[in-house]
Amino acid sequence: MLPLKGDFPLKRGDDVSQTMLHPEIETLSEDRIRRLQSDLWTAQWSHLRGRSRFYAEKLGVHLSKDASLEAIAELPFTEKDDLRQSQERVYPFGDYIACDTDKPVRLHMTSGTTGRPLQLANSQRDVEVIARIGGRALFASGLRPGDRVVHCLNYCMWTGGVTDHMALEAAGACVIPFGVGNTQKLLETITDLSINAISCTPSYPALLEKILRDSGRSPQDLALRLGLFGGEAGLDNQDFRDGMERTWGFGVRNANYGMSEILSNFASQCEHTNDLHFHGSDALFPEILDGQGNSLPIAEGSTGELVCTHLQKECQPLVRYRTRDVITVTTTGRCDCGRTSWRFRVTGRTDDMFNVRGINVFPTAVQKGVLSRPDLTSGQFRIVLEGSGPWDRVNLKVEAVHDLLEKDWDIAAREIEMAVKHHAGASTSVTMLAADSLPRTDGKTTLIERH
Numbered sequence: 001m002l003p004l005k006g007d008f009p010l011k012r013g014d015d016v017s018q019t020m021l022h023p024e025i026e027t028l029s030e031d032r033i034r035r036l037q038s039d040l041w042t043a044q045w046s047h048l049r050g051r052s053r054f055y056a057e058k059l060g061v062h063l064s065k066d067a068s069l070e071a072i073a074e075l076p077f078t079e080k081d082d083l084r085q086s087q088e089r090v091y092p093f094g095d096y097i098a099c100d101t102d103k104p105v106r107l108h109m110t111s112g113t114t115g116r117p118l119q120l121a122n123s124q125r126d127v128e129v130i131a132r133i134g135g136r137a138l139f140a141s142g143l144r145p146g147d148r149v150v151h152c153l154n155y156c157m158w159t160g161g162v163t164d165h166m167a168l169e170a171a172g173a174c175v176i177p178f179g180v181g182n183t184q185k186l187l188e189t190i191t192d193l194s195i196n197a198i199s200c201t202p203s204y205p206a207l208l209e210k211i212l213r214d215s216g217r218s219p220q221d222l223a224l225r226l227g228l229f230g231g232e233a234g235l236d237n238q239d240f241r242d243g244m245e246r247t248w249g250f251g252v253r254n255a256n257y258g259m260s261e262i263l264s265n266f267a268s269q270c271e272h273t274n275d276l277h278f279h280g281s282d283a284l285f286p287e288i289l290d291g292q293g294n295s296l297p298i299a300e301g302s303t304g305e306l307v308c309t310h311l312q313k314e315c316q317p318l319v320r321y322r323t324r325d326v327i328t329v330t331t332t333g334r335c336d337c338g339r340t341s342w343r344f345r346v347t348g349r350t351d352d353m354f355n356v357r358g359i360n361v362f363p364t365a366v367q368k369g370v371l372s373r374p375d376l377t378s379g380q381f382r383i384v385l386e387g388s389g390p391w392d393r394v395n396l397k398v399e400a401v402h403d404l405l406e407k408d409w410d411i412a413a414r415e416i417e418m419a420v421k422h423h424a425g426a427s428t429s430v431t432m433l434a435a436d437s438l439p440r441t442d443g444k445t446t447l448i449e450r451h
């Protein structure tokens with residue numbers, strides 16, 4: 001394994017060190033990144049092939065070869081179900097583990113929203129890599145030493161809690177570990193400790209706003225300067241971000257994209273783009289698969305399922321892991337922030353997709369349509385799917401914006417139907433609801449109701 005720091009000498013100009021946590025990585029050319037990944041993969045491959053029983057079986061004849069990055073597309077994929085079955089065979093960590101059982105220093109569970117949860121084991125080295133890259137992502141989103149950030153995700157078992165907390169610390173900020181619930185106390189704490197940044201799900205501020213307004217206060221009274229969000233789609237919509245920035249007076253960033261079985265946080269927005277920078281090039285080898293399972297180049301316009309291979313992972317390394325997230329590469333050149341990492345948007349989930357009259361529709365595309373009309377809706381909505389489909393049209397329940405009169409709801413519904421048709425390609429039937437009538441949660445909001 002390569003050392004964590006200091007192995008890529010680069011003259012560190014003052015400007016760069018103020019805008020990047022790891023300029024020695026974040027400014028590398030595509031060629032240098034590729035060479036670095038190649039070296040890391042050589043070390044990872046020799047670690048993996050001698051230790052993981054699961055991969056010894058899965059990789060079969062490939063194990064005797066010296067794998068190069070160029071040949072990685074010949075290796076079989078790993079699916080989430082493979083990991084579940086592996087952990088049923090050998091509980092709790094699965095037979096894909098590639099270290100001794102005394103090596104893990106932290107255990108997490110996935111939330112298990114789509115099936116049996118996974119048990120995630122990380123060594124000291126693993127948690128350092130995760131925090132380092134998460135810190136890089138949060139720094140890119142504007143978090144700095146001297147900031148006080150309150151972390152409002154669930155600390156009970158899952159990675160959004162303590163692991164994301166460690167990433168916030170790695171960015172250099174002072175972190176207040178708050179967790180979820182107890183919102184009155186949260187509002188008092190923000191004022192009392194002069195907290196200037198918040199880390200939470202993007203739907204949580206709507207809940208805080210309601211409590212503030214009910215007590216005659218305004219969100220801007222809290223004087224937060226930065227909102228760091230993750231865990232839900234929607235933040236790549238400029239209108240939604242602008243609306244939240246106007247309400248709160250803080251900068252809004254999608255600062256936390258990742259998956260707990262891969263890396264908790266490996267992509268985030270900087271101040272110059274609505275797209276996500278891919279920050280994990282020294283820990284992950286990414287591929288993009290088209291609908292036929294072919295690898296597409298990381299080039300502008302490539303759209304497909306994100307597949308990741310660990311380049312630095314001791315406990316539970318993954319090879320060609322299918323994330324089920326569909327992404328589109330938006331840019332590969334140098335960003336105005338100075339980073340050279342490629343940028344992308346998450347355009348859907350392969351398993352959330354549903355079909356309306358032959359058109360594949362992603363909930364995130366419907367959301368884009370809804371969020372494009374902040375003049376009509378609060379942005380809160382649910383897709384209602386009756387039966388098992390296929391559907392001719394889909395019912396949407398959409399919340400009206402606060403000051404929209406009920407007599408104007410019919411016109412608003414037709415306008416939103418047109419916006420959704422434009423963004424998602426599907427016909428919908430919109431029913432308007434009063435503002436604040438859909439439940440706000442402090443966890444992950446499900447956009448689809450199935451009946």
Ligand SMILES: [Zn+2]
Binds near residue numbers: 271272273277339
């Ligand atoms: Zn940037």
